Amino acid sequence: MSKQKIPLRVLKSLRGLLLPAVLLGLWEYTSHRDAAHAFAFAPLEQVYGALRELLAGGDLWVNLLGSLQRASTGLLTGAVAGIAIGLLMAFSRIALTLINPLYQGIRQVPLLGLTPLISLWLGNGEPSKLFIIALAAFYPMVLNTYEGLRQVDLRYREVGQAYGFGRVLLFRRVLLPAALPSLLTGLQQAVPFAWLAAIGGELIFNAGAGLGNLMMSAELGARMDVIVVCAISITLLGIGMSQLLSLASSRLLRWQHIR
């Protein structure tokens, strides 16, 4: 009986691949119709060729590492700054009153809408790109740090005080663990947003190594095959980062499920 079940399940899961196959077939068909279509829809064998070419020439690695390095530097800077401001706002009412209105005001501007201003202030190079990425990570980290610390149950603080914990110990043993889920939520919002900002920044500030730059120059040369390879790499890297992060946070938060 089980012999029959397995092929049936395989068949069932194959049905999900029907649509992608049809779409790829259509793409391939369109690309072979005439030169005008081949311009926009690069044939799949050409995309594969571009992938091999980019891998062999090292272009893909250089630009991929460039983007990743930039994204992680910006993410780290923005997250640290965001946590610092969030802590400040959670512990000082004066800081909250002063910082909150500015924070709420600035973050209304669509992130990439700030790029022309940043470009005039910081130029079109590396600092501008890093700033945009850092800002993308900064916004969610401020909010989630603040919210995480605000929402710590008063009873937990009281337990800490009953144990005679000082400020440092109270923070390390009570506040930090209690705020950790919220901090990790912030990071889970910050990482994809920072990655998007990295790609957007590279598309707009077109200088230096990066997947966005590779795409932009491919667009100028009408190299659809290269663009497709870049778009797939960007997507896969984004998925990879989010997966890695959620794996890490479920490890860090495994105490939550014991009780």
Next chain:
Amino acid sequence: MSKSAVIGWHWPAITFNPRYTGWLASWISPLALLLAWVLVCRAQWFPEQILVSPQDVADSARDLWSSGDLQDALRVSLYRLALGFSLGSLLGIAAGALLAHSETARIYFSPTFNALRQVPTLALTPLFILIFGIGETLKIVIILKATFFPVAIATREGVRSIPRQYLEVGEAYCLSSWQQFRRIIFPATVPAVLTGIRIALGRSWMILVAVELLAADSGIGQIMEMGRQMLRIDQVMVGVFLTGLIGFSLDRSLRLLERWLLRWRHQG
């Protein structure tokens, strides 16, 4: 799983308690910043390409308004947003409902849907430029893509999370499928769908501004890009203020709509 993990990146809702930040006190820092801005400009610490006074920005806004450029740009941008966003939302709601409702649709479409929703819209921009050119179609398609997935996901989750008991009550009352939809499924899904729509709207607005910066001959993004190229920081700042104001108003009006539609919830 957090909501952001399902729908993708978005800025979380503002939930600061007004009790902690008095209404009047919250004006201290913005006014201080404005004052500092005026004073720094008076002192001429920075050249004009770096910093211009608030007065210059206001003048620039007035010039752009009286020449009609600003109205044109706003009309073009908002039209693009409205068209792409309404198409994307409608298709998203339909697709989400279909994916939640039909097993067959799920089997055939889910893998493709789940793969495509992972592709960042911005990463598709160069690809779309080669396919659609840099005309109107490009912007509409990009906004459509940016709207479709979050709305579809929110709708799918919303329909799926309707408690079984609700539907069973409907069956007990012998409701027709239309009544079932009208009385149970629709009201139960509205909150989730509206949240998805609000997130999608904010995201679409940002993507539109970005695409107008990258490839456009009109629109608010293009005004900013032109200002940047001509080193007209006053013009760029007008654009920054306006995009922020529009983003804020869109978000706020959808929040008000949400509250109005869900007012029955608070009546207990």
